[in-house]
Amino acid sequence: MAPRKSTGSLLAGTLWRLFWFLTASAVCGVLAASLLVPTVAATGVAVSDSIKLFNNLPSDLTVDPPSESTRVLSADGKPIATFYAENRVKVRLDQMSPYIKDAIVAIEDRRFYEHAGIDPQGILRALVSNLTGGGRQGASTLTQQYVTNVLNESLVSADRGDQIVLNGQKDMADKIREMKLAVELEKRFTKDQILEGYLNIVFFARDAYGIEAASRYFFNTTAKDLTLPQAALLAGLVNSPSLYNPDVHPKNAVQRRNQVLGKMLSHGDISQAQHKAAVAAPVGLKITPGRQGCAGAAMAPYFCDYVSHLILNNLAYGADVAERERKLFRGGLTISTTLDSRLQLAAQAQVDATAGANPDKWGAAMVSIAPGTGKILAMAQNTVFLPAPGKFDTQLNFNVDSKDAHGNDLNGAGGFQPGSTMKPFTFAEWLNEGKSLAAMVDASRRSYPLGFRWRSSCGRVLGAYSTSQKSLGAADDLKNNDAGYYRRMRVDYGLYNSINTATFAEAAQLDFCGIQKMVDAAGIHSGVDNAQVNMHQLGNLLGAIGVAPLHLANAFATFANDGKYCTPIAITAVTDAAGKKLPAETSACRDAIKPEVARGVNAVLQDVLKRGSGVYIKPKVQTRFPTAAKTGTSNTNGATWVVGYTSGLATASFFGDALEGQKRPGQNITVNGKFYKAIDGYMLAGPQWANYMLQVAGYYPAAAFPKPPESMTRTKSTPRAPFTRFTPRTRCFPGVYRAWCR
Numbered sequence: 001m002a003p004r005k006s007t008g009s010l011l012a013g014t015l016w017r018l019f020w021f022l023t024a025s026a027v028c029g030v031l032a033a034s035l036l037v038p039t040v041a042a043t044g045v046a047v048s049d050s051i052k053l054f055n056n057l058p059s060d061l062t063v064d065p066p067s068e069s070t071r072v073l074s075a076d077g078k079p080i081a082t083f084y085a086e087n088r089v090k091v092r093l094d095q096m097s098p099y100i101k102d103a104i105v106a107i108e109d110r111r112f113y114e115h116a117g118i119d120p121q122g123i124l125r126a127l128v129s130n131l132t133g134g135g136r137q138g139a140s141t142l143t144q145q146y147v148t149n150v151l152n153e154s155l156v157s158a159d160r161g162d163q164i165v166l167n168g169q170k171d172m173a174d175k176i177r178e179m180k181l182a183v184e185l186e187k188r189f190t191k192d193q194i195l196e197g198y199l200n201i202v203f204f205a206r207d208a209y210g211i212e213a214a215s216r217y218f219f220n221t222t223a224k225d226l227t228l229p230q231a232a233l234l235a236g237l238v239n240s241p242s243l244y245n246p247d248v249h250p251k252n253a254v255q256r257r258n259q260v261l262g263k264m265l266s267h268g269d270i271s272q273a274q275h276k277a278a279v280a281a282p283v284g285l286k287i288t289p290g291r292q293g294c295a296g297a298a299m300a301p302y303f304c305d306y307v308s309h310l311i312l313n314n315l316a317y318g319a320d321v322a323e324r325e326r327k328l329f330r331g332g333l334t335i336s337t338t339l340d341s342r343l344q345l346a347a348q349a350q351v352d353a354t355a356g357a358n359p360d361k362w363g364a365a366m367v368s369i370a371p372g373t374g375k376i377l378a379m380a381q382n383t384v385f386l387p388a389p390g391k392f393d394t395q396l397n398f399n400v401d402s403k404d405a406h407g408n409d410l411n412g413a414g415g416f417q418p419g420s421t422m423k424p425f426t427f428a429e430w431l432n433e434g435k436s437l438a439a440m441v442d443a444s445r446r447s448y449p450l451g452f453r454w455r456s457s458c459g460r461v462l463g464a465y466s467t468s469q470k471s472l473g474a475a476d477d478l479k480n481n482d483a484g485y486y487r488r489m490r491v492d493y494g495l496y497n498s499i500n501t502a503t504f505a506e507a508a509q510l511d512f513c514g515i516q517k518m519v520d521a522a523g524i525h526s527g528v529d530n531a532q533v534n535m536h537q538l539g540n541l542l543g544a545i546g547v548a549p550l551h552l553a554n555a556f557a558t559f560a561n562d563g564k565y566c567t568p569i570a571i572t573a574v575t576d577a578a579g580k581k582l583p584a585e586t587s588a589c590r591d592a593i594k595p596e597v598a599r600g601v602n603a604v605l606q607d608v609l610k611r612g613s614g615v616y617i618k619p620k621v622q623t624r625f626p627t628a629a630k631t632g633t634s635n636t637n638g639a640t641w642v643v644g645y646t647s648g649l650a651t652a653s654f655f656g657d658a659l660e661g662q663k664r665p666g667q668n669i670t671v672n673g674k675f676y677k678a679i680d681g682y683m684l685a686g687p688q689w690a691n692y693m694l695q696v697a698g699y700y701p702a703a704a705f706p707k708p709p710e711s712m713t714r715t716k717s718t719p720r721a722p723f724t725r726f727t728p729r730t731r732c733f734p735g736v737y738r739a740w741c742r
Contacts, residue, residue: 061181063189065090066153066201067209068332068577069290072304074339075375075572081297081304085329086156087217087290088209090577093196097226100211101195102270103235106263109142113191117143117182143182146198153201157330159322199223202238205245207290218246220286228274229281232260246283254283295385300344302397303379305411307337307570313408316583332577336584338375338570343368343696347380354655354688355382356672358392363658364684365398366692367549368651370700371557374566374587376550377649378696381658398658399549401527413658415527415546416639419632419681420498420613422543424559424601425522427495428593429514430506431600431712437492438713441505444486448504448538450474456536458513472512473538478504492604496612498631503541512536521592522555523565543632549652556643557650559601559628562706563593600708602628614642617686621693625702629689631681637666640681642689648700653689655679 069084093101105112111119119141140148155163185194204214211223211234219230226234236256237244246253258279265275291297294304311317311328318324327333351364365381381398384391400412431437454472478501480486485499494502507515516535524533527548533540550568558565569585576582605628608614609621613631621627621644629644639656656679657664666679676683 061147061150061185062154063150063185063197064154064157065332065577066149067157067330069213070328070331070333070335072307072335072337074299074337074341074344075377076341078341079298080300080307080337080339081294082291083293083308083329084290086209087207087213087292088200089212089216090200090210090332091212091223093192093199096196096199096211096223097231099228099231100199100223100226100235102264102267103231103260104199104238105142105195106267106269107235107260108145108238110263110267112142112195115141115143117141117184117186118179140178141182142198143185143194144178146194146201147178147181147185149198149201149203157326203241204234204237205241213290216288217290218285218287220288227281228270229257229261229278230284232264232278233257233283236260246285247287250283257283297385299341299348300339300379301385302381302399303337303339303344303376303570305385305395305397306379306400307335309408309410310571310585311335311574313404313406313410314583333582334573334575335571336573338370338377338572339379340377340699342699343378344380346692346695347378350688350692351380351382353691354672354684355392357390358382358671360669361392361659362666362669362671363392363398363654363656364688365549365654365658366651366688367399367553368649368696369550369553369557369568371561371645371648371650372564372566372589374554374557374568374589375572376568376570378651379550394659396659398654399652401525401530401548401551403528403530405530407530412527412548415548415551416641416654416656416658417545417634418543418547418552419634419639419641420500420543421552421556421630421632421641421643422519422524422541423495423498423503424605424630425518425524425555426503426506426510426515426541427491427604428559428597428601429510429518430491431597431708432514432518432594433510435491435509436712436714437490437600437604437708439491440488441491441494441502441509443480443489443494443499443502443505445505445508446478446486446501448475448478448508452508454508454512455510456512458516472536475504475538492607495604496607498608498613500542504538507541515541518593521565522558523551523567523592524555525551527551543634549654552641552643553650553652556630556645556652558592559598559605560645560647560650560705561598562595563591563598564589565592595706596709596712599706600712602705603708603713605630606705609644614644614682614686617642617682617690619687619690619694621690621697624694625697626704627693627697627702628705631686633679633681636664637678637680638664640666640679640683640685642681642686644689644693646693646697646700646702647705648702649693649697651689651693653685653692655684655688 066088067086068088068090069082071082072080074080109119200210203209205217208214208217214234215221215223215226218234233246233253236259243249244253244256261270261275261278264270265272294301294308297304308328312321312324314324317327347366347368351366355362355364363381363383366378367376368378369375370377379399382392384393385395387393395411396413397411398413400410402410402412402414404410450473456472480500485497486501489499489502491502491506512535519533519535524547525531526533527546533545535541554568566587566589569587571585573584574582606622606626608629608631609617609627614629625646627644627646629642632641632643634656639654641652641654643652645651656666667677669676669679671684
């Protein structure tokens with residue numbers, strides 16, 4: 001038996017409850033009087049003073065838009081990803097089912113359309129019930145609840161959520177201030193505006209803020225299409241989202257739903273027949289959790305990650321990272337991007353097919369650029385963003401730089417050795433200096449000893465590179481892929497067959513400062529630190545410094561675009577929750593390479609696929625579209641490439657060691673059940689590129705490339721070298737520059 005309380009304690013408790021009853025009654029009187037006409041309110045000094053005190057309370061409530069989800073969309077309007085701190089999608093009142101409007105009023109505030117923000121009758125009813133043991137009742141109107149939600153949301157958005165005062169912790173001063181703000185709010189907004197604001201801000205579940213998100217989460221529908229029983233269940237949920245959660249406490253949820261339906265029936269919102277049918281209806285949950293961030297992206301998770309870093313690194317979206325994060329996760333932005341969903345789906349399917357299950361974690365990646373605009377159209381790799389059984393997972397983006405030009409993180413892998421895909425830039429400088437693509441070079445020379453007089457006109461102009469001494473190092477034992485190529489040959493033949501000794505023979509006749517300017521003009525730079533690739537280091541003629549696929553693709557897009565370079569862009573438009581336009585990206589285009597030089601390069605790179613190092617790549621894209629390309633393989637076969645393009649689409653295709661900086665040699669490996677003694681650009685990266693391009697190149701212009709001027713193709717002294725079919729790699733040669741060839 002519980003111990004009996006003393007008469008003194010009972011009396012004290014009764015007096016205490018009586019005190020609060022009288023206090024609340026007085027408050028209600030003041031509130032009621034403050035809402036009456038001034039002549040009535042002025043009948044007594046005490047009442048007048050009380051009204052004056054009430055009216056002097058703070059009444060300024062800034063109703064900022066609540067935190068909303070940010071959407072990232074493809075160029076064709078397909079959803080890519082959603083970012084949110086609170087999963088919320090704002091909708092207008094006329095885009096909500098009439099059932100939810102009636103249900104929430106019936107259960108939460110039946111006199112909502114009659115009172116002016118507070119309900120004295122409801123306050124007294126709740127007080128009597130609470131003091132007489134009739135059960136705990138709340139007395140907050142929908143307007144008061146909206147005020148509380150607005151205040152709490154502003155604290156959370158300002159990272160001051162710890163300052164929120166929960167309902168059970170509020171004192172009399174908190175409640176009176178809430179009432180005052182509710183009264184003032186009713187003067188500024190219509191009832192429908194308040195109801196709309198409330199239904200968009202109120203919490204339903206951890207993954208559902210506002211009625212639209214709740215409809216999607218619990219029933220996989222929209223607020224507009226909620227049925228009567230669905231609306232009644234959600235309306236009942238707001239009173240206690242944990243107790244009435246239908247996924248956790250289905251019995252409680254049904255009881256509460258039926259309570260709401262009973263209220264709606266008694267208020268005349270629904271008929272007896274509707275009530276009977278709704279009470280008998282199953283809950284019918286279709287739990288659909290929100291997909292948060294790039295890990296939950298509907299497609300292109302790594303492009304999504306790249307876009308998010310562009311936003312978070314941009315001062316236009318906030319003075320510091322915290323402000324920019326609030327903008328991204330709470331600002332309700334709509335970010336329209338350059339991504340073409342058709343190309344993205346095709347690229348993703350292809351990189352997945354190339355690498356297979358891949359227990360050895362070989363990386364496959366592709367990225368496409370639109371020449372002339374710099375728009376990134378696809379960005380795919382054969383990994384998953386989060387760990388999953390049997391999957392190759394990483395959050396590093398294989399296609400982009402590690403950092404941007406300002407040192408901001410881009411979460412990129414930092415690029416891979418481009419190998420022979422660097423050779424066209426030396427060849428471009430050959431043409432730029434007025435030499436013929438049909439000229440002969442001595443590709444038999446394999447040694448350029450220390451002290452060899454290379455030509456460099458810029459001295460110390462490059463700053464980081466001292467070129468006052470004309471020796472740029474030594475190449476003691478240059479190797480080609482096959483023994484039959486150590487001879488004199490036409491320079492174009494040397495390029496489309498990817499002959500190392502031919503590239504060095506070209507460089508021996510060129511100004512290295514010109515080669516440097518050519519590489520810089522095409523946007524080639526180190527993928528690790530965004531630094532200039534020093535072309536005064538001989539190894540870089542054959543691609544020794546890591547370059548990101550995005551920028552390699554864009555450099556070749558410059559050739560496709562008649563020599564005009566355009567900066568890569570991913571974001572075309574950004575609007576905030578109110579529809580205001582925010583800064584987006586604009587591609588800056590400039591003349592980088594002379595048109596006739598670009599045309600000369602295009603002419604030779606078309607032969608790569610017809611009779612050069614890419615002749616064995618299947619399918620034969622060049623039979624469908626005018627296509628140019630270059631293969632590339634790093635020193636240890638750890639990075640292999642095909643970078644190819646039509647006039648309207650440039651794509652870099654990569655296969656290799658994407659995580660360990662090409663430390664693992666691509667030799668004696670098995671991929672998709674096939675053994676490779678040494679992988680080469682045409683073997684895996686090649687078919688990956690060709691299958692993809694054959695599927696998507698037709699979506700963009702694929703006109704014939706303009707021909708180079710006749711003067712560039714003529715030579716007076718030598719006939720055209722005989723055609724020799726490219727021999728596939730059979731082994732990896734030793735030596736200083738042994739495998740930067742195909």
